[in-house]
Amino acid sequence: MTAPVRSSLVVLAVGGSALALTLAWQHWTRPAIVDAQRQLQAGQFLAVLPARSYDNRPLDNALPLPADQPLHSKILAAYRATHGTTPTAIVLVSQVQGYAGPIKLTIAIDADGRLIGTRVVEQQESPGLGGQIADPQSGWLSQFANHDLRDRWALRRDQGDFDQLAGATVTSRAVIDAQQEALRFFDLHRNELLGAPGYE
Numbered sequence: 001m002t003a004p005v006r007s008s009l010v011v012l013a014v015g016g017s018a019l020a021l022t023l024a025w026q027h028w029t030r031p032a033i034v035d036a037q038r039q040l041q042a043g044q045f046l047a048v049l050p051a052r053s054y055d056n057r058p059l060d061n062a063l064p065l066p067a068d069q070p071l072h073s074k075i076l077a078a079y080r081a082t083h084g085t086t087p088t089a090i091v092l093v094s095q096v097q098g099y100a101g102p103i104k105l106t107i108a109i110d111a112d113g114r115l116i117g118t119r120v121v122e123q124q125e126s127p128g129l130g131g132q133i134a135d136p137q138s139g140w141l142s143q144f145a146n147h148d149l150r151d152r153w154a155l156r157r158d159q160g161d162f163d164q165l166a167g168a169t170v171t172s173r174a175v176i177d178a179q180q181e182a183l184r185f186f187d188l189h190r191n192e193l194l195g196a197p198g199y200e
Helices: 003-048 130-134 140-144 169-188 190-194
Strands: 073-083 086-097 102-110 115-122
Touching (some): 003 086, 003 102, 073 190, 086 190, 115 140, 115 169, 130 140, 130 169, 140 169, 169 190
Antiparallel strands (some): 073 086, 086 102, 102 115
């Protein structure tokens, strides 16, 4: 066997071993990666729910979504939080167009149709302006807690009940629209989302 052939065989053997090790490593680490991703998503999506307000794993069973969608936003997913067998909240994942791109929100609504809280999961708004919606320190999203469809879902400058995020009128209006539409979506599909008898 000539030296070039021997070298080629060595390279092939080393390459094959490296490939086999890489595939084995991916197979071995995949469950841990999937579990970490699931925990990260759970942390993001369920952060809107008060601690100890539920004892199930809401993200394990996404609810089927009705075909109709809101006008300005889109409901991407819905999850039911329960305590024992009693529904305590519905978490809606909503997407709305902001100033710089789509804004993805998690919106928690209690069984009576009152907003529990809203968190930003993804956004592309300008840092220091619209991007502040994702900063819990700004506290802007907290003003919507405990409001329902009877409130005036608009900025104060538009004769509504809510303050705008400074320097981010378009972003503020988009997030307000998404929350109002989530509440309306919940109201229209309350029995299906809460799992009332006949909808299970």
